Amino acid sequence: MAQAQPEPAQLAKAVQEIENLDAMRSGLAAYLEDAAEPPTAETMKQVCKPVGMKAMQLSKENGWQVKQLAKKYRNPAHKPDSLAATNALSTFEQSPELMGFWEKETLNDQTGTRYYRRITVEASCLACHGLKGNRPQFVKDNYPQDLAYNFKVDDLRGMYAVFIPDSVQQSVQTALSE
16 A cells, blocks of 8 residues: 655644644743742643643544653653654754654554654743752652753753654545545
8 A cells, every 4th residue: 555645734734733732831831930839739730731631632633643752751651652752852952943843654553744843941841840959849749750850941841742644644635535
């Protein structure tokens, strides 16, 4: 069977959805920059959890796999899931101006296209991801293996990784040709 070629509209939709997701993350975290109180577990539910829930929703609605991945992760589920993802993080580290790129990839024995998009540390992120000793108590208590600290503004925090299986691409192409 011929390999599906990425459908431009599907790729554009993925980029737009991830830009919306990143804007959501940035907007939810913005109030942390000037917050008088240190972040709590409740803060995490209001700031981080909605971003993860939206990523799961995008995956379910589109047949994609949307993840946040990082070398310095807090949740082990966010560590790089393939050699290609590890290499993508290295590419972002070496090219701070690069915001995103596409690659053909095989993930879990499925072929497809993967979009990688940089997550950059903003001042608001430092409330939970700044100096190791300044992390909120709930982070210290709940994430004993935490690696997501000692960041500075404009550092690479991680990336969004959107895998679009070829089977999804083929479905889109079939629907468009009918």
